[in-house]
Amino acid sequence: MNIARIELYIIQMPLKSPFLTHLGAVESREGIIVKVTDKAGLFGYGEGVAFSTPWYTEETVKTSLHILKDVLIPLIKEHPIKRPEEAAQLFQAIRRNNMAKSALETALWDLYAKQESSPLAKILGGTRAKIASGVVVATDSTAKALQQIEQYLVEGYQRIKVKINPKQDYSFLAEIRKLYPELPIMVDANSAYTLNDIDRLKALDELNLLMIEQPLAHDDIIDHAILQKEIRTPICLDESIVTFEDAKKAIELGSCQVINIKVGRVGGLFEAKRIHDYCMSKDIPVWCGGMIEFGISRAHNIALASLQGFTIPSDISASSRFWEEDIILPEVQVNKGYVQVPNTPGIGFSLNEKRLQEALLSKKTFPF
Template sequence: MPLKAPWRTAFGEETTIDSILVRLRGEGQDGWGETAPYRLPQFSPEWASGAFALLRDVMAPALIGKRIDSAEILQEELAPLKGNHFAKAGLDTAWWDLAAKLAGEPLWKMIGGKGPDAIVGADISVLDDLDELVAAVGKTQEDGFQRTKLKFRRGWGLEMVARVREAFPDAVLHVDCNSAFTLDDIAMFRELDRFGLAMIEQPLAYDDLIDHARLQAELKTPICLDESITSLDRARKAIDIGACGWINIKPGRVGGLTNAIAIHDLCAAHDIPCWIGGMLESAVGQGPALALSTLSNVKYPCDIFPSDRLYQTDLSEPEIVLSGPGRITASDQPGHGFWPNSERLTRVSRAYAAVSNKARRDPSSSRLAL
């Protein structure tokens, strides 16, 4: 799905999104999930075509003929396969959509959301020059977003933050480093302390906890962990060693909505505030993240984007739209509320696979049998 403009981060540049859509069918209903680990293994060790092959050849066939009565059972079935959190998330988020539809409940309500409204922020990638950036930040302020995230990388760092802070002295800002730095850059991070940022997101390696704890001890600005948090156990360890003041939860990165809810609850129990992130994905992928954004320990505007923010045409429907300044309201329909437009999906699909075993289908089995 083409982007309106290049999305530049510390690890690369994207002009389209490459993702996997997963459909689970049962009891006359379809549950839809999406997982989008990027085209190449740059954000994490996973990548889109690899996740598709694993889902097609291993994960989906392993579930055929088994009763999946709960999300925990689904995670137990997938647990013998190490890592591959994005691939697992495609199945897990589709399961939750199907389960909520069969229960006749909006997903946000089914998982215990405090209400349908989610507070969302604005993200700005690396741009061509600082004047363009200041104009873009100004637009986020005019549009009523309560915080703005700035992508941060070598050559687009302290000078960039200084220029934005000078132009917007009272704006809530944070920077996202996407794992681009090391402890050798500690002097630069100390300089960031003077800009009054809400947080510094994932400054160090994507799989690190220990160095983040060392860096956090040197800074006033809270560190937010993103790429480093891939499981409930990783979140527990990060909290135990003081590696962060915030945790960003992305359903795709942690293996699905089941694990995302568990991490949210762990953070709440330890007074660590969290907020919800997303990948470059269609409305189907953002639907579970939108539901997650309604939980009680989500304390910072989330990365849920209106459909027209990044794409000329979202392949899914209905479009995600703002319901007020910096606010998106989750669907009141059963499930997460989004599905692919079949014509658009057919037009942009690169590969398709159907996995089933009708001979093993048991009509007396659980409503959520695959």
Template sequence: MKIAEVELRRVRLPLKAPFRTSFGSQSERDILLIQVTSDDGTRGWGECVALSAPLYSSEYVDGAHRVTRDFLLPRLWMLPDVTAYGLEAALTPISGHRMAKAGLEMAVLDAELRTRGTSLGEHLGAVKARVPSGVSVGIAESIPALLDVVAGHLDEGYSRIKLKIEPGWDIEPVSAVRERFGDILLQVDANAAYTMADATLLAKLDAFDLLLLEQPLPEEDIRGHAALATQLQTPICLDESITSARAAADAIAIGACKVVNIKSGRVGGLLEARRVHDVCAAHGVPVWCGGMLETGIGRAANMALAALPNFLLPGDTSASDRFWRRDLVTQPFVLRDGHVDVPTGPGLGVEMDEAWLDEVTVSKECHAAESL
């Protein structure tokens, strides 16, 4: 496949309600979308999940835009025949910038699979037609407000609740949710907000029979997570720390986690995400699919990934209307009986709502080999 043109498009999409975590509150998403067009006119879409500021990771959307334009695209043009695997190899010399690489890889993979008439799920090795859907609940203004939000999501049919926590907002809200809603599937996500000095506090979470405690310590503190794991009954899950299949293997080897959250953007793309899945499966470590407030483009990729066999826990694979009043795809993802369907069409299996996309577009630039 040859790529004739790449479009870098920035869209600004308002969230239905502000979403607050330990690294800030968001009321809208500034999103970098990548569209590749092959020489036969086949289009593929990718979504970069970098946030507006480098708080979840060192990447941020303005930086990802520049890296894609100035460093990734020139390597794309050098390829005589473009495939997702070939692109991955070509981008390896660029250090870091995994979210930027993942966005471009997704677009190329979408176009490549559309050309072949193959769905992303089939390509990755999906074994499920639909995946159980959990929902992530941000830090609320009060416990009564939190209980109302959780009640609403349970009424909608979500099969698992994840609560964001931070120092000062942890034991009490978790206790309130467990007391109010009984034996629901419940887990918590700290987004690296704690240190080993908080071990005694975090051990109090053992009383609530949680599925897991996600990323309590900083990203680099793998040894700290291993030490903390010996002091808790609640399984530790790693998110930010898992940046590759090798990182997953190292963390598992020293006992730093019993569960892994896989986000394709965080590890550099869907191909590496599948490797993380395979490493974890080989070691008997279950995985689940995390979310980054994706539109229907990234959400389609998440559904296909979450349909792999070792995704044994409900992921943050919520319906489109969890975050968006209007998604960017023509057929938004819908929750049915606690599950969301995996797309079966070629590539990502979704089509863009072109009119709405144009309405929320902030900027657009097109690049071809001759222009770089």
């Protein structure tokens, strides 16, 4: 791919409003932007979506930065590649650290698509010109949740995801369902329950939910299979699916009926597409999850969600959902419930250099 240099930008921006789960509140987002430039002057962007603390996975911005600087970039420098798939295969020698891998691998995909003068969605095999958009409600107040839902429906979102936990589940959801009897609603538990809560989770069946996401332990597949046999609501796995093999085992065991694919969680677009393709072959619907990301990651998610198997509205909301001003141009917009898939080379978005500089904490350049 004739790489000339790789640049890492550490940025931080405040959210417009706090994002609340039982695991904690996110009020400000730190992240890593990767820029890979080739010798012809073309460049591709990726984004590291680890958080500042290890509440979602074991990775953090600092650990991702270490892996990028000291392991992955030197690997690419030592072993020149022709296509992004080769980077994904090269990175298999490094255990875990998937968000660091994805940050660099997605930048390589963007660069490669630009070298091929093709939209990234087309390079991946995407077939959709627009994708259905869903959004997350994450608050500790029923009144605030209802207010958010009302606003999101005005904005056209096609599916609502609500964060729940044992202190805020059935009565909270019943109030929402009472006011919105036909609204497509799914819930996300972020591993807040155990098998001791089976009766509590069974009670949610009567609320006609699209799915319940990751109700049990973040690294579990076995207990989810037991739970799925006991409840009618489809289980969707998120944190448990870190690799293609995880997805394969979960489907074979009957641990879920839906899978959430997050590019950062599984290590990049190559692995994400493998999981998508396998799920399609097994008639398991998938959707693209969000990570409170900046616009670069959102752009890669749009390209991925254009693939045929993404039949459920994804967590790809407008840039304005989290940011007063995003780091990409144009910003992602939701129009009548859909996000357009760009048809220009690469991810189809450019960097908002002014906003990037305002959010910049530090920068590191690695010449090749």
